[in-house]
Amino acid sequence: MSRVHPAGPMHADVLPEEHPVGPADDLNALEPTVWPRSARREEGVVTVGGVDVRDLAREYGTPLYVYDEEDVRSRAKEYVAAFHDGSVHYAGKAFLCTALAKWLNEEGLGLDVCSGGELAVALAAGFPTERITLHGSNKSSAEIAKALEVGVGRIVLDSYEEIARVGYLAQQMGVRAKVMVRVTTGVEAHTHEFIATAHDDQKFGFSRSSGAALEAVRRVLELKQLELVGLHSHIGSQIFEVDGFQVAAHRLAELLVAIRDEHGIELPELDLGGGYGIAYVPGEEPHDPKSIADGLREIVARECRAYELAMPRLTVEPGRAIVGPGGVTLYEVGTVKDVEGLRTYVSVDGGMSDNLRTALYGAEYTAALASRSSEAPPMLSRLVGKHCESGDIVVRDVWFPEDLAAGDLVAVAATGAYCRSMASNYNFVPKPAVVAVRDGRSRVIIRRESAEDLLRLDAEVEA
Template sequence: MSRVHPAGQRHADVLPEEHPMPPAEDLNALDPLIWPRGAKRDDGVMTIGGVDVRELAERYGTPLYIYDEEDVRARAREYAAAFHDGDVHYAGKAFLCTAVARWVKEEGLGLDVCSGGELAVAMAADFPPERITMHGSNKSVAELERGLDAGVGRIVLDSFEEIARLGYLARRKGVRAKVMIRVTTGVEAHTHEFIATAHDDQKFGFSRSSGAALEAVRRVLDLEQLELVGLHSHIGSQIFETDGFEVAAHRLAELLVAIREEHGVELPELDLGGGYGIAYVDGDEPHDPKSLADGLRTIVARECRAYGLQMPKLTVEPGRAIVGPGGVTVYEVGTVKNVEGLRTYVSVDGGMSDNLRTSLYGADYTSVLASRSSDAGPMLSRLVGKHCESGDIVVRDLWLPEDLTAGDLVAVAATGAYCRSMASNYNHVPKPAVVAIRDGVPRVIVRRESDADLLRLDAEVEEA
């Protein structure tokens, strides 16, 4: 298969079989599983929440993170309804700012934070501290103190040092902290190595198989200033299969039985984490919240019946599944460079500084020409950034119209999670603005960085 470029150049047949050449009309399509619910084409131009992306780019600049606020809020409501008999805590690491914290609060969800900085954002948004769970694999003394002072609802313990550290701090402050123990269940989740978190050979939690988790329980129960309310398990991220959760629930039930036999207590809460996958490319099939809730509830209930345990209160921690699909990144095309016989490199005005996921663990994305539609044929492309790294890739393999040119806008779908959160200033590139759209009205919720922001912490810059 080969295509003729406008200049008469040809592409070799180098794209993997899983990315076959699409019909030209498919280049303009917006798959509703991948794009925000409020994303459409109006006279060929992409609109999000009823607003033309050209208008957004002109007004706020590019690159630009755009959120369909109603999409995010609706997904939060759907999770709350699906897990009506438990708790849903939004995983703030996916993307957190004061506006998003308020959305989550207003839709009735709790919030997970995993650093003092995330807790600071939550408190700035007046998030109810009793609805906050504090995570982190190496929480500092200062962070633990901040959590205790704020009165967070749960602190998830991740190491023996942390048990002793929190116990000392709680005693010194005269408070009794509610805690959970993070258990690594040995489950090999079907996901990338860097986002699998429940196998034994990694940094998180207490191993069930080694006996460390049971020893952690003993140490917590020996400290009267810590109240053990449950177990926590997180098997990874971007997961579509439920078999890993089933194995994890079985192993957690065994641990609950061991705790009951040794200490005569049944823990009332079980946090199964998050990591539910979303659609990034054609073929991804995410679970809807209700089917996911029904499945997890059935799995845990079956295990509890088998072991004679009371059904614990379930908590889940979706982050990506709530905020990911509602986010889009819009870039302006700068350079279109054909490498004859291979592909065309389409360079945009952002890259790995605003989306590290492709470089970090080979994430796949869907991207389209957004500022107009095109009847041109497909062009085998690689969407790349402006940074001085050959690994600065936004979308590795995709088809874009052959008439793509400098000044066009391209949009990348499902960038609502872990893009702004992981953004950097590599090559001293300012971080993009974040705009939310609701009821057809856009507003900045995180402003674009300026050169002054880049220099603000430079100790030797002379004050004007």
């Protein structure tokens, strides 16, 4: 049975219409916009941070999350430099561990957390609490109390109940909390429905158009134990166009004017969230941090001039844009299965338990044979996992060399964000290890789970 490649049969539904019908010019090439900045092919083998992927697989096993530490640090530095007159808070939901929190602290970033667990990681890393912002659409009393106890810098309020809850707990603990009101601006961001967060029909924040946001401001200002320092808005994730931010800034400025006219105050801070896109496949062109900063600064300044408002201090919350490009996932090929006239299925030793994004909202990725180079003809493939679901797909359509075989290592690029964070133990599969590479050296920053780790939580298993 022959494998499908450009000279062979191709079923009509193999590739969506928007995809190219042919493979990349060179299957051994590593597109710089997609792969970590240190990624190279040396004697045919992919290296990241100067480390051979074969050595990583031998020492740490597969699947394996690999982070280029210098890539992450350099992107963090670029955002801090670009927003030198504001604040950059890394969105911890993208990926978080104590090692990463320490890198971010050393590079001068703040940190956004949205659960007690993420806050616990930040505290374990010794992250300065005054540079932590607590998010979340349904914070528990315990989470709020812990945030107040350790003195986080900001709490973003998301509901009327939460205003009362934070106010009550702050009063009980004898502290005054700095808070922001999260506003849904009605912007329909150009992204997937599941990661668009500023339209009115969803769970986050207070609607500007209904008057709920202005009412939230009134309620906060009535509570002396809460200090309202600004407004927060986040329009979505994996966004490339700037028009959504322009509309959001305009509507936030209108709300700032309404607050000024009703209460005689001008709020000093404006948090515009994050959501800046990265390149997952060749051809995607993300904005660099400086152009993002210059664009947002110009948009807000223009709106403030139009409404005679003082320019607020800007905060942004990049997550994916800092850790996404520097992450790679390594897999070992287990089976290569030809489905005559349709496609070739390449099965690896991971899948939706370590990367849910493809199954969740059709995310696209770039993958490559990493343990060697090949001059074999390209075959159209689907990279799939080992789980008992037909939707267990890592990369829906990818060109691999026709001689790909069991035992080869495959690398999937741009997996630094939302892969480890969304990882599960489906089919009782332990989560992979996370390794950092830099200057030819590697180290574990999150160890691999074992079956014993999972059984330890089973109350019926004898100690």
